[in-house]
Amino acid sequence: MFVSAGLLVSVLGAFLAWTLMAAEILQVAAQDGDMPRFLAPIDDRGVPAPALLISTLLVQAMLVLTMFSADAFDFALEFCAALSLIPYFFSAAYAVRIASGRDGGRDGASRGHLVIAVLATVYTVFLLFAAGWELLLLSLVVYALSTVLFVMTRREKQQRTFTPRELLVVVLVCLGAVAGIVGLAIGFITL
Known part of the structure; x- marks a missing residue:
């Protein structure tokens, strides 16, 4: 009984911590200034209420998606992994740009950095193909919807919404x- 009570407290504490951590990231x-201002406020109890609401709605949307999945755990795991691959690719590609001297000085140590960055980029491209087109296309749905937050942030800062390269990526x-x-609608992509 004592161990069960301890386990219950532990699980509920972890649930609270992870819920607040997701909201805190947005807040x-x-x-x-990297997200729209409406996510920044904290109420008198120290709770980032708007960010908590948005993160909770996103989690609920993910849970609704898993209801339509044949294997909810595997789908959630694979979808989250696919969502992380696109930022990894852009990070690795940017590391190639930095190490090649296009965004800074080039010294003797940067040759090793360039090799590592190129290997990371090639490996990430391999992972993108290994993830499969279905999950990557679903990931792009999430990123397309997230672009609204990017546009809001740029407008709040009174900055140009997209550079030509950014516009190409957004398109x-x-x-x-x-x-x-369309793949979901016609059955090409299944959850």
């Missing part, structure tokens, strides 16, 4: 998102 990013992401939605 801190909004405070730093490709939106085309992939449309393909993902």
